[in-house]
Amino acid sequence: MISQHTVLGAATILYVLLFFLHALYFALRKDRVMAAMWYVLYAAFAVHSAGIALRWAESYRLGIGHAPLSNYYESLIFFSWSISLLLVTMRKRLSYPVITFIATALSLFLIAYASLSPSVQKGIQPLIPALQSNWLHVHVITCFLAYAAFVISFVAGGLYFIRSKGIVPSGEILEEINYRSIIIGFFMLSSGILTGAVWAHYAWGSYWSWDPKETWSLITWIVYALFLHARFVRGWKGRRMAALSVIGFACVIMTYFGVNFFLSGLHSYAT
Amino acid sequence: MTATKSNNPGRGPLTGIGSALRSIFKFLVSVRLTITVLSLIAATSVLGSLIKQGGTEEEYLALYPEKTYHFIKLFGFDDAYHSTWFYFLMVLFAVNLASCTIRRIARRKKGSGDAGMPDIKGLVAAGSGFSAPSMHKEEITRRIAGRYRKKTILDGGTLYEKGSLSRHGATLIHASILVILVGGFIGLVAGFKGFMVMHVGETGEKALLRDGKNTHVPLGFKIKCKDFRISFYPGGEPKEYVSTVEILDASDRTVMERQIRVNEPLSYKGVRLYQASYGKTNRFEFLVNGKKVLLGEQEVYSEGKTPFMVARFAPEVHNFGPGVMIAYLEEGQKPKTAWLLANVEKMRSGRIPGAVISLERIEEEYYTGLEISRDPGVPAVLFGFALMLFGLYVNFFISHNRIYVVDNGDSLNVAGFASRNKEGFREELKAFKEGLT
Numbered sequence: 001m002i003s004q005h006t007v008l009g010a011a012t013i014l015y016v017l018l019f020f021l022h023a024l025y026f027a028l029r030k031d032r033v034m035a036a037m038w039y040v041l042y043a044a045f046a047v048h049s050a051g052i053a054l055r056w057a058e059s060y061r062l063g064i065g066h067a068p069l070s071n072y073y074e075s076l077i078f079f080s081w082s083i084s085l086l087l088v089t090m091r092k093r094l095s096y097p098v099i100t101f102i103a104t105a106l107s108l109f110l111i112a113y114a115s116l117s118p119s120v121q122k123g124i125q126p127l128i129p130a131l132q133s134n135w136l137h138v139h140v141i142t143c144f145l146a147y148a149a150f151v152i153s154f155v156a157g158g159l160y161f162i163r164s165k166g167i168v169p170s171g172e173i174l175e176e177i178n179y180r181s182i183i184i185g186f187f188m189l190s191s192g193i194l195t196g197a198v199w200a201h202y203a204w205g206s207y208w209s210w211d212p213k214e215t216w217s218l219i220t221w222i223v224y225a226l227f228l229h230a231r232f233v234r235g236w237k238g239r240r241m242a243a244l245s246v247i248g249f250a251c252v253i254m255t256y257f258g259v260n261f262f263l264s265g266l267h268s269y270a271t
Numbered sequence: 272m273t274a275t276k277s278n279n280p281g282r283g284p285l286t287g288i289g290s291a292l293r294s295i296f297k298f299l300v301s302v303r304l305t306i307t308v309l310s311l312i313a314a315t316s317v318l319g320s321l322i323k324q325g326g327t328e329e330e331y332l333a334l335y336p337e338k339t340y341h342f343i344k345l346f347g348f349d350d351a352y353h354s355t356w357f358y359f360l361m362v363l364f365a366v367n368l369a370s371c372t373i374r375r376i377a378r379r380k381k382g383s384g385d386a387g388m389p390d391i392k393g394l395v396a397a398g399s400g401f402s403a404p405s406m407h408k409e410e411i412t413r414r415i416a417g418r419y420r421k422k423t424i425l426d427g428g429t430l431y432e433k434g435s436l437s438r439h440g441a442t443l444i445h446a447s448i449l450v451i452l453v454g455g456f457i458g459l460v461a462g463f464k465g466f467m468v469m470h471v472g473e474t475g476e477k478a479l480l481r482d483g484k485n486t487h488v489p490l491g492f493k494i495k496c497k498d499f500r501i502s503f504y505p506g507g508e509p510k511e512y513v514s515t516v517e518i519l520d521a522s523d524r525t526v527m528e529r530q531i532r533v534n535e536p537l538s539y540k541g542v543r544l545y546q547a548s549y550g551k552t553n554r555f556e557f558l559v560n561g562k563k564v565l566l567g568e569q570e571v572y573s574e575g576k577t578p579f580m581v582a583r584f585a586p587e588v589h590n591f592g593p594g595v596m597i598a599y600l601e602e603g604q605k606p607k608t609a610w611l612l613a614n615v616e617k618m619r620s621g622r623i624p625g626a627v628i629s630l631e632r633i634e635e636e637y638y639t640g641l642e643i644s645r646d647p648g649v650p651a652v653l654f655g656f657a658l659m660l661f662g663l664y665v666n667f668f669i670s671h672n673r674i675y676v677v678d679n680g681d682s683l684n685v686a687g688f689a690s691r692n693k694e695g696f697r698e699e700l701k702a703f704k705e706g707l708t
């Protein structure tokens with residue numbers, strides 16, 4: 001039986017390969033390289049999914065079966081997977097080498113950090129009673145899809161400030177990608193916050209307790225709500241919107257990483 | 272009211288008040304206020320997440336210099352989310368949102384009714400439509416009607432529509448936020464949150480609030496803990512803990528018996544009981560003049576001539592194993608103490624005036640910690656959640672499409688608009704005339 005760690009290791013190697021394929025493309029500018037890149041990306045996504053599935057199966061063999069969405073290591077792996085999922089499902093819109101480059105590099109960073117950092121607990125841990133709920137799945141999946149969409153928005157927003165002709169797509173395209181990722185992200189983040197609240201209602205007897213992670217997700221939500229209003233009510237465009245998406249992403253980082261490192265609360269089991 | 276006429280102060284001051292009111296209203300509906308209030312709410316939340324909340328004075332002084340502590344206290348940052356001005360921000364936000372929503376609905380009403388025919392020829396020329404010979408009219412309208420609703424017959428044409436709900440997406444979202452805020456407010460005013468700790472066999476009827484003032488809230492019924500079980504994973508982490516409880520009515524009749532698990536609360540008469548925590552205490556079995564007596568720590572046994580209690584428990588007394596210090600009170604004297612050791616035969620019993628006490632056994636016993644809350648606002652909040660997701664979905668992912676079909680006698684013009692996914696709309700239009708020759 002191949003272990004989940006081997007399979008996830010293989011996925012990591014495929015992400016490394018993607019990194020070099022992009023580098024090769026930037027050097028040669030041959031479309032064939034990008035075509036090959038997409039095949040490797042599909043392969044990486046498939047292997048990554050298989051790794052998650054194996055870990056799931058293994059938890060059942062250990063007699064503590066649960067979906068691999070319950071600790072920091074598993075959330076990093078899933079975060080990375082979500083980014084790849086968005087790339088694969090939105091291939092038509094995101095088929096720009098710089099965008100796939102940065103996004104897959106972030107996937108690589110997350111999965112490599114998860115498996116290499118000594119401070120990340122890699123074992124399969126049993127679920128404490130509070131986590132034994134189907135709301136866990138909906139909550140985690142929606143939150144990480146939101147984070148992944150905000151990653152794409154951040155990439156588009158950040159690239160807006162680097163107008164190097166040739167590689168970076170036009171400002172219009174970046175704005176379109178940015179906006180589309182934000183509506184997906186906003187929808188998913190709202191779903192994540194609301195399912196989290198419903199779960200908290202069943203598990204702790206209070207749908208909102210101002211725990212730091214909750215609070216930061218609300219702050220993030222407010223920032224993106226301001227983004228949507230700036231665009232629709234005030235008609236903001238261009239650099240200001242790009243800047244807002246970078247600020248929004250800083251809040252996402254704080255919500256996901258910052259809270260675990262600097263603050264403590266109900267969600268601190270996630271470290 | 273007969274004085275109405277004489278109360279009329281004339282035009283001048285009235286318009287003054289009127290214009291003041293109008294500018295206040297303008298301020299309340301302004302998006303600028305929205306941005307300000309939302310930013311302030313976000314900023315308060317940032318501070319609240321960085322500064323310790325609800326700590327004691329000592330905890331703050333250990334963390335911050337005294338001046339900073341006074342500053343924190345002065346602005347209520349030690350309980351930011353329940354401070355007066357945070358509530359003020361919330362109310363301002365709700366008023367802003369409500370007035371925005373009302374104004375939007377009013378404007379919609381005024382501007383509703385279909386504006387008549389757009390410039391169909393122009394749309395066709397711009398690629399958002401096509402022309403076809405009239406003989407295909409039946410087939411084309413049949414195809415359109417398969418996916419669209421026939422809306423109205425206008426001067427010179429027919430309007431077909433789909434996804435018109437998406438025009439109301441933003442209104443639904445805004446209304447849902449109001450519903451959630453109202454639900455939160457109801458919970459704040461009419462609800463409570465507390466907890467209760469029970470050993471197996473004990474009965475409780477009041478929840479203790481966490482307000483530091485030792486407030487008890489009656490539940491309106493009694494709850495008896497019949498059993499508490501806990502199981503562990505092989506690694507020692509708790510796997511499951513369950514309390515079996517009975518609800519008793521005023522005349523001590525059992526109304527229901529249920530298990531409460533983590534994630535599976537019990538709800539009775541609007542009060543919800545959650546399995547929140549558990550803990551261990553010691554129970555001490557004594558023989559008092561040959562009679563079996565079970566006592567917890569600090570629990571007084573006062574049936575005999577001399578009342579006594581377990582004042583202290585020590586798991587290890589000078590390498591002699593576990594022991595308890597009992598304290599007893601003779602009339603008119605100061606309390607005296609004596610040590611009894613459970614595992615040392617000679618030191619197991621002692622004599623106090625009027626009784627021989629011996630410590631027979633020390634048992635560890637679990638107690639269950641139940642979180643207790645009443646929140647009549649929850650249904651509104653949950654409804655608001657559903658409404659928000661529905662509104663977001665409708666607003667972002669449904670496209671409002673309109674197709675106009677105009678019969679010019681020998682030819683037919685078909686054209687329209689889509690609020691989202693415009694490429695998809697053009698493809699769809701193309702498909703309506705595909706295969707017709």
Ligand code: HEM
Binds near residue numbers: 445448
């Ligand atoms: C944090 C709370 C809020 C959220 C999440 C929110 C969300 C939204 C969303 C998703 C849209 C639709 C954007 C689109 O057209 O796709 C919107 C539009 C709008 N919002 Fe809000 N909103 C909030 C608060 C407010 C408040 C307090 C006001 C009052 C000033 C307001 C005024 C508007 C206006 C005027 C529009 C334009 C609607 C239109 O398309 O006609 N919003 N809002």
